[in-house]
Amino acid sequence: MDESLRELYQEVILDHSRHPRHFGPLEHATHKAEGYNPLCGDRVTVMLALDRDGRVADIRFQGKGCAISQASASMMTEMLAGRTLPEAQKLMNGFLHLVKGEEASDLALEDREQLDAMAGISEFPMRVKCATLAWHTFRNALDEGEISGGAP
């Protein structure tokens, strides 16, 4: 079989897409955004709750999409939980570099290892947007500001 295909659809990715972590609604979300990829119709909603220290106390997502977009969203929620916003931003920058096949020097070694399964996407330029959808939606959720009436 095509090596790059095996790399793309490796067990970690398929497992995340079949059994997404942090999937479902988040009550008391402080930030929320919906992402949409008009190319394929994939939708993802990212909800998160920031605590008083500006950490991602909780993050969940909902949506439908291809294995790549679902796995990416699932891994993202796993990795962002507990991070401060600057840490989250750094991780996101590193991730975006990684999936585009660029130097991802700002990724901590541990994060790089955890995201290793995503590196294969750089071989599939038409699919990079699938992988980045949830991350951009996370960014938009922060940019759109706090939900009024959300948790403190």
Added chain:
Amino acid sequence: MTAPANIIPTFDVVRARADFPILARQVYGKRLTYLDSAASAQKPRLVLEAMTRFAESDYANVHRGVHFLSAAATDAYEAARRTVQKFLNATSENEIIFTKGGTEAINLVSYAFLAPRIQPGDEIVLSVMEHHSNIVPWHFLRERNGAVLKWVDVKNDGSLDVEAFATSISPRTRLAAITHMSNVLGTVTPLKEIVARAHAKGVPVLADGCQGAVHEMVDVQALDVDFYALTGHKLYGPTGIGALYAKRTHLKAMRPFNGGGEMIREVTRDLVSYADPPARFEAGTPPIIESVGLAAALDYLMGLDRAAIKAHEHALLSYARERVRDFNWLRVIGDAPGKGAILSFEAEGMHAHDVATILDREGVAVRAGHHCAQVLMERFGVASTSRASFALYNNRADVDALVEALAKARKILS
């Protein structure tokens, strides 16, 4: 419906394949299996050669200069118009307007024909299986002129509900805009009956023929259709050119579309008067080289036995359906009687884009997504489908490659 098997051999697909240089190439070291012709068809060598020959020997701008090449180019451009006229069996070449594609042809009708006739509350009838190019121009009239869009449903097999179509026409209907062949389902609509039912209530009909012109034999006089839009690149011709057929009586009453050179009679500081159709609707330098390519493509098609091509494509569809019958995880969408050679499907637990990516690495090109038909996707409750579309150059080996790649996708993804 499958054509009788004894008709199939009359189309020589081996010979036809030799006409298309791109079919000889490989992708990822694999044989190219091109099943995306409904998005854009490949070009026979003679189309490319006709364009090159023209550009190398007879090219200049049209309808402008008095010099030798301008006359030669004008002759070629107007000859191309007559080729389109012949292809559609229009009464007059002046009923053929060159556009940059099917989308522009429909936008032209929306802007130049319908917009001035719309009062708030007037209705436009369209089917749920329209391509966005036959939806959005009418949404413009909804947004800007207060038009109401009336949607005609399809049956579960994807065929058009003609009774629902007829009852959707009211005294306020100003136009019916219906596809001749669905780009997703392959459904061929009974255009002649649609036109007759609409005309009985005084409603003109626009047919989106971007797929229909490729696979059906179109006779606009027999159909009595008011407008018929087609695009060159799906007809084995070049991109950047399409055509609108419109009845002469409509054209004469239509306001101009784009303003610019070529479409005027006279321009002064205070006034402008317009040229007669078709020039009135062809502002600016038209796609001249492309017109030559389109004519070559249409001549190529008309030189083949089109009934045999249709039977050949239908036989491939039947073969594909037979081969995927054992895939109980695959749901085919669109099963209308007499449908064209398009196989749209949803694979259980597999997203269309993942399927298409795996197929791609096997050299199999299919389309995945909503196919610019989101209203239809909603009708069938799917976010996206994979679509294999067949053209005259496809063969059974293409179907075999598709089926084997699908089995592989299933193995990887499930």
